[in-house]
Amino acid sequence: MGGRMLRAGLELANTETCEASEPLWRVSSGSAAVLGLCTLAMDVAPTTAYLMLGDRCQRACAFCAQARDSQASADALSRVVWPPFAAGKVAEAVARAFREERIARACFQVTVHPGYIERALAAVAMLRSLSPMPICVSIAARSIEDVSALLKAGAERVTLALDAATPMLYHAVKGADWERVWKLLACAADVFPGRIGTHLIAGLGESEREMAERMQTIYDLGVTIGLFALTPVRGSAWENRQPPELISYRRVQAAHWLIVQGVARAEQMAYGLDGRIVDLGIAEDTLRILLGDGTAFRTAGCPGCNRPYYNERPGGPLYNHPCTLTSDKARAELDALLATLCGDNSHHPETG
Numbered sequence: 387m388g389g390r391m392l393r394a395g396l397e398l399a400n401t402e403t404c405e406a407s408e409p410l411w412r413v414s415s416g417s418a419a420v421l422g423l424c425t426l427a428m429d430v431a432p433t434t435a436y437l438m439l440g441d442r443c444q445r446a447c448a449f450c451a452q453a454r455d456s457q458a459s460a461d462a463l464s465r466v467v468w469p470p471f472a473a474g475k476v477a478e479a480v481a482r483a484f485r486e487e488r489i490a491r492a493c494f495q496v497t498v499h500p501g502y503i504e505r506a507l508a509a510v511a512m513l514r515s516l517s518p519m520p521i522c523v524s525i526a527a528r529s530i531e532d533v534s535a536l537l538k539a540g541a542e543r544v545t546l547a548l549d550a551a552t553p554m555l556y557h558a559v560k561g562a563d564w565e566r567v568w569k570l571l572a573c574a575a576d577v578f579p580g581r582i583g584t585h586l587i588a589g590l591g592e593s594e595r596e597m598a599e600r601m602q603t604i605y606d607l608g609v610t611i612g613l614f615a616l617t618p619v620r621g622s623a624w625e626n627r628q629p630p631e632l633i634s635y636r637r638v639q640a641a642h643w644l645i646v647q648g649v650a651r652a653e654q655m656a657y658g659l660d661g662r663i664v665d666l667g668i669a670e671d672t673l674r675i676l677l678g679d680g681t682a683f684r685t686a687g688c689p690g691c692n693r694p695y696y697n698e699r700p701g702g703p704l705y706n707h708p709c710t711l712t713s714d715k716a717r718a719e720l721d722a723l724l725a726t727l728c729g730d731n732s733h734h735p736e737t738g
């Protein structure tokens with residue numbers, strides 16, 4: 387995995403598709419290149435094979451390119467293009483890539499469509515029959531029985547995406563019932579400890595305090611958090627929204643890292659009247675040690691998930707660093723973070 391951050395082209399150079407009658411899995415363009423299914427100029431390769439089952443989703447999440455009312459390309463999810471390939475060919479390529487240590491896991495992103503649970507079960511079982519690799523499934527499970535079936539089929543973990551940090555935002559952005567998904571997440575975490583994840587998106591309208599408090603509650607449940615920044619995608623309902631300020635995202639990443647390391651809790655942190663994190667609850671000297679290598683600013687989620695260019699344009703700024711930071715870069719990120727905690731949020735190395 388190269389550490390140098392250059393521009394990555396997103397055009398597929400050689401996409402093979404297949405007969406319409408064959409089951410299809412969509413593959414993120416970067417993953418397809420790692421799997422040898424196409425050629426693509428990349429500076430940072432994905433360390434997980436990202437696969438998508440289904441096209442337009444029956445749900446209407448305002449930020450999502452695959453939402454039922456979205457005008458975005460059917461090939462798009464966030465900033466990434468997902469061309470379709472024959473399932474068997476993909477499964478074999480994924481298993482081979484894992485054997486050859488080119489990827490660490492496979493991740494199925496499943497849209498809501500008729501028969502989507504059964505389709506996910508079949509896909510997991512097919513891949514599991516070829517490889518012992520860790521497989522995760524990000525899916526709108528309907529019940530604990532769905533979660534159980536996916537784990538039994540061979541998934542190592544199931545991700546139940548909250549996306550929004552608060553019940554009100556969840557309802558506003560996803561038009562769905564928070565209580566139902568929250569109860570399912572808590573129940574699944576209890577029944578299947580260490581095997582449940584969720585996604586949170588910063589920039590949907592929550593405050594940093596609401597995000598920190600939600601991350602703490604989720605961590606206390608034993609659930610892994612995949613942290614994203616809102617990425618306005620052309621054609622989605624929220625195409626004209628702004629992504630979160632980068633420095634705000636850095637404060638959220640730092641809070642997340644300290645929480646999951648068990649060295650600070652959200653209730654120890656201090657917040658401004660607008661909910662901004664003004665103190666992470668740890669002395670600056672200690673923060674320099676804990677955050678000094680830049681790991682806090684890397685992509686967070688399942689082990690081995692780096693999602694290059696999912697949230698960001700190749701030219702930056704990088705919300706989630708997909709690989710190890712150079713010591714200079716890590717120092718610059720940390721200095722910018724500490725300066726903003728001291729009340730100076732005018733400078734960030736990537737925003738000037």
Ligand code: SF4
Nearest residue numbers: 493545612687688691
């Ligand atoms: S954290 Fe990464 S690997 Fe895990 S479900 Fe989310 S996108 Fe997939």
